[in-house]
Amino acid sequence: MDLGREPVVPERAVPPVDSGGGADPEAYAGELRRFRSRVGRSIEERERARRFLPNGVCSNFRVMDPHTIFLVSARGSRVLDADANEYVDYALAQSTLLAGHAHPAVLAAVSRQMGRGTMTCFPGPRTADVAAIVCERFRLEMLRFCNTGGEATQYAVRVARGATGRDKVLKFDACYHGGAPEFWLGIPEADVPPGAPEWMAHEIHSAGIPRALVSETIVAVYNDLESVRRAFREHPGAIAAVILEPIVFNLGIVYPVEGFLEGLRAICDREGAALIYDEVKMGCKLGLLGAGERFGVPADLVCMAKSIGGGFPIGLFGGRRELMQVIESADVKHVGTYAANAVALAATRATLTEVLTPAGYDRVFALNRALAEGYGEVIARLGLQAHVVTAGASGSLFLGRHPVRSVQDFKRTRLTAWMPFWVGMVNRGILPQAHGPEDIWTVSVQHTDEDIEATLRAFRDVAPLLA
Numbered sequence: 001m002d003l004g005r006e007p008v009v010p011e012r013a014v015p016p017v018d019s020g021g022g023a024d025p026e027a028y029a030g031e032l033r034r035f036r037s038r039v040g041r042s043i044e045e046r047e048r049a050r051r052f053l054p055n056g057v058c059s060n061f062r063v064m065d066p067h068t069i070f071l072v073s074a075r076g077s078r079v080l081d082a083d084a085n086e087y088v089d090y091a092l093a094q095s096t097l098l099a100g101h102a103h104p105a106v107l108a109a110v111s112r113q114m115g116r117g118t119m120t121c122f123p124g125p126r127t128a129d130v131a132a133i134v135c136e137r138f139r140l141e142m143l144r145f146c147n148t149g150g151e152a153t154q155y156a157v158r159v160a161r162g163a164t165g166r167d168k169v170l171k172f173d174a175c176y177h178g179g180a181p182e183f184w185l186g187i188p189e190a191d192v193p194p195g196a197p198e199w200m201a202h203e204i205h206s207a208g209i210p211r212a213l214v215s216e217t218i219v220a221v222y223n224d225l226e227s228v229r230r231a232f233r234e235h236p237g238a239i240a241a242v243i244l245e246p247i248v249f250n251l252g253i254v255y256p257v258e259g260f261l262e263g264l265r266a267i268c269d270r271e272g273a274a275l276i277y278d279e280v281k282m283g284c285k286l287g288l289l290g291a292g293e294r295f296g297v298p299a300d301l302v303c304m305a306k307s308i309g310g311g312f313p314i315g316l317f318g319g320r321r322e323l324m325q326v327i328e329s330a331d332v333k334h335v336g337t338y339a340a341n342a343v344a345l346a347a348t349r350a351t352l353t354e355v356l357t358p359a360g361y362d363r364v365f366a367l368n369r370a371l372a373e374g375y376g377e378v379i380a381r382l383g384l385q386a387h388v389v390t391a392g393a394s395g396s397l398f399l400g401r402h403p404v405r406s407v408q409d410f411k412r413t414r415l416t417a418w419m420p421f422w423v424g425m426v427n428r429g430i431l432p433q434a435h436g437p438e439d440i441w442t443v444s445v446q447h448t449d450e451d452i453e454a455t456l457r458a459f460r461d462v463a464p465l466l467a
């Protein structure tokens with residue numbers, strides 16, 4: 001079973017080509033015209049929605065350039081938009097649907113549960129059953145279910161604070177952990193290149209977050225152990241936890257350099273801080289086990305959501321018993337009306353036991369390998385300044401040849417060339433990834449060989465735009 005791979009880069013020497021976007025302006029203008037002519041109903045729907053919903057959407061991540069696409073249905077690997085355009089979907093609800101859309105096994109489990117009631121806010125025997133399945137699979141001793149990834153990260157930090165009696169949390173620059181204010185802090189970039197996410201320019205990534213709410217957050221640099229050591233030196237005995245995605249899935253896909261996770265583990269052990277893996281997005285993508293097993297470096301606490309629920313809202317945080325028990329023994333409060341919702345639990349159980357099976361993974365990894373290699377071949381043939389990186393079921397296209405290990409590396413990719421890629425692929429019936437150069441693609445268990453072929457056909461057509 002393939003548990004993730006290093007970058008697939010073009011191997012032959014190629015002549016240098018322009019950096020900084022560089023799409024043929026006439027061809028790109030044609031693609032933009034074609035895009036607009038295909039999404040007329042989406043444009044109308046957005047205008048209508050804006051009367052009731054700021055931006056016309058319910059999460060800022062759903063605002064897309066050149067236009068937000070409104071979807072009306074989704075099944076298997078495909079989605080249908082308001083203009084009746086069908087797409088092969090690799091965005092998969094921001095990498096949530098490793099099970100694909102409306103997986104029959106998940107729907108069957110959910111409808112069985114709905115016949116028995118949708119929620120009670122009383123505990124039931126099935127909650128512990130699903131907890132046992134998750135604990136065994138991901139090597140957790142105890143967990144609590146919640147509803148979202150953002151809740152999971154927030155509560156994991158609360159548990160770490162309760163257990164250590166310390167207040168500060170260390171996160172990494174440009175790394176996303178959900179909506180809690182304390183995670184919306186970064187190192188502002190003096191020179192944000194065109195095409196880069198706008199939040200890179202700001203220290204606090206959203207208006208409406210008072211400085212007091214980020215005053216216990218410390219920002220270090222991913223893949224830079226010295227920045228972590230420095231933070232611990234500057235705040236002795238004050239840092240409760242280090243939180244990170246072991247593989248960053250929100251800046252394209254960025255692997256930890258050799259020794260980085262081991263180094264974090266050693267620092268946390270020495271300093272008495274908890275190491276928290278945010279596996280909300282990468283969770284389940286690498287195979288049957290979690291990142292601790294994949295890298296041989298266990299965390300103290302792990303956060304999961306997205307893929308475990310097969311399309312239903314569920315999250316969880318868990319890990320070492322002595323930490324999780326502070327909820328019992330030290331009065332660390334975890335609450336939630338919808339926590340361990342019966343329908344979401346039924347979906348989770350079906351997803352983990354019937355959908356994300358060894359056979360399911362073999363298939364997904366083979367498809368993802370075919371997709372990545374197909375992209376790689378086109379990139380090499382055209383000598384594009386680009387490469388792809390995969391991790392299990394997911395992948396990202398970097399529009400640059402240099403390996404991306406940091407925000408600075410990411411900034412040096414041709415960020416403005418990403419839009420021609422997106423527009424061109426969408427015009428050809430492919431949602432190639434979640435929207436934005438910092439996001440990624442995921443292949444689901446319901447994708448097919450035909451989907452991959454259609455995607456590569458589209459990419460062959462679009463790739464010359466990226467030269």
Ligand SMILES: Cc1ncc(COP(=O)(O)O)c(C=O)c1O
Binds near residue numbers: 148149250279
């Ligand atoms: C790494 C990571 N952590 C946390 C979250 C927050 O999850 P949710 O949107 O379910 O709150 C996300 C969402 O994309 C994520 O990518």
